[in-house]
Amino acid sequence: MSTLIRGRDDRLSAASHESVRSAVNGIRVPRWETVHDIVMVLAGLCSPPRDEESETARFLPLWRAIREGESGALKSFRELLHGGWGGEDGRWTPDLIMGALINPFNAIEIHPSLAVPHEPLVSEDDWVRLMVMHIEQQGAEHALRVLLHTLKGDYVGAEEGAPYGYRNPDREAMEAYAAFRYGCQEILRRLSREPNLLAESIHAMRADETMSRDDRAEMLENESDLSLMREVMIVTPGTWDEVSEEAHHMVFGYLIKSISPAGPLGLPDAERFRIVWRVPEPTAE
Numbered sequence: 666m667s668t669l670i671r672g673r674d675d676r677l678s679a680a681s682h683e684s685v686r687s688a689v690n691g692i693r694v695p696r697w698e699t700v701h702d703i704v705m706v707l708a709g710l711c712s713p714p715r716d717e718e719s720e721t722a723r724f725l726p727l728w729r730a731i732r733e734g735e736s737g738a739l740k741s742f743r744e745l746l747h748g749g750w751g752g753e754d755g756r757w758t759p760d761l762i763m764g765a766l767i768n769p770f771n772a773i774e775i776h777p778s779l780a781v782p783h784e785p786l787v788s789e790d791d792w793v794r795l796m797v798m799h800i801e802q803q804g805a806e807h808a809l810r811v812l813l814h815t816l817k818g819d820y821v822g823a824e825e826g827a828p829y830g831y832r833n834p835d836r837e838a839m840e841a842y843a844a845f846r847y848g849c850q851e852i853l854r855r856l857s858r859e860p861n862l863l864a865e866s867i868h869a870m871r872a873d874e875t876m877s878r879d880d881r882a883e884m885l886e887n888e889s890d891l892s893l894m895r896e897v898m899i900v901t902p903g904t905w906d907e908v909s910e911e912a913h914h915m916v917f918g919y920l921i922k923s924i925s926p927a928g929p930l931g932l933p934d935a936e937r938f939r940i941v942w943r944v945p946e947p948t949a950e
Contacts, residue, residue, distance in 0.1 A: 670702045677794065678702050683896060684909040692892050696910065697797060700728050775816050844924045847934040849913060852920050853902045855946065862944060863900065866920045869943040873922075887915055919943065 666689075670680035677698035678684065688695035688703060701721050708720040769775070787795070800808045855862055870876070870884065888894060896912040897919075905913070923941045 666703065666706060669706045673702070673705065675705070676702045679910050679913075681909055682907050683912070687892070687909055693890060693911075694728075694731055697725070697728055697801065699910070700724060769813060769816050773813060773817055840926055843934070844926070844938055845917065847938050848917055848921050848924050848940060849905075850934075851940060852916065853905060855920070855942075856900070857902045859947070863898075863916065863919065866943045870919050873943070884918070887911075 666685045667680050667682045670676050670678070670685070678696065678701070680699065680702050684695065684699050685703060687693055688699050701724075704721050704724045705717045708715040708717045796808060799811075876884075893909075893911055893915065896908040897915050900908055900912060900916050920943060921940055922943050924938055926938060
């Protein structure tokens with residue numbers, strides 16, 4: 666399954682062997698990206714093949730219900746899009762009332778520059794996927810407040826009157842991905858040379874008094890997952906591709922205190938990013 670997923674250009678996850686195994690065995694609730702990719706592959710393997718988009722749309726509310734509980738059972742946007750909000754007979758239905766309440770237009774004055782005709786930067790499906798990822802990482806409240814700020818004209822490029830800032834697109838997400846990729850590369854380099862680095866970094870992280878309360882709570886929550894910790898403790902350059910994305914992120918947090926752009930785009934990664942290690946790298950003799 667992992668091999669089939671990695672062979673697709675439209676995959677959303679790294680789909681390591683361990684990520685797929687954990688998902689199908691119900692060891693932990695997987696990321697949506699992992700579920701999406703598994704469903705896409707399985708839909709194509711059915712006889713006759715099933716529509717991949719329809720199947721992923723069917724699984725999304727099921728996954729959401731597990732992550733969010735009762736709220737996940739609410740009618741999805743796709744269902745509203747195809748089934749309608751109701752109210753065609755002039756009566757207000759619960760869906761129609763909810764649609765009016767959640768429409769940002771009814772809460773704020775949308776900035777005039779947002780009404781300027783423009784060429785979309787991404788497709789609607791890609792935008793939805795990005796928003797789902799953002800909500801997973803930052804929370805629904807943060808995502809909704811960001812959306813309101815954007816509609817009010819508070820976005821990159823607004824001062825120049827660029828619709829949605831398309832003339833100066835926000836590269837924060839791309840920067841974060843590039844930083845994570847470079848950080849993982851450097852982690853593998855150090856692990857290959859320093860066998861005890863992971864254990865020393867875990868000790869340093871736990872002793873870090875500057876660590877925020879939220880970060881410490883997240884660390885303790887992750888460490889309570891024994892299956893995840895077993896993956897983390899066997900991480901080596903040789904096993905890196907066999908463990909889950911969750912283990913990659915946890916090892917990243919143990920070894921790297923912070924990583925930030927130190928130079929502009931176009932520079933080599935070693936010059937572009939500055940890493941603050943929890944355990945400083947030994948100086949060359």
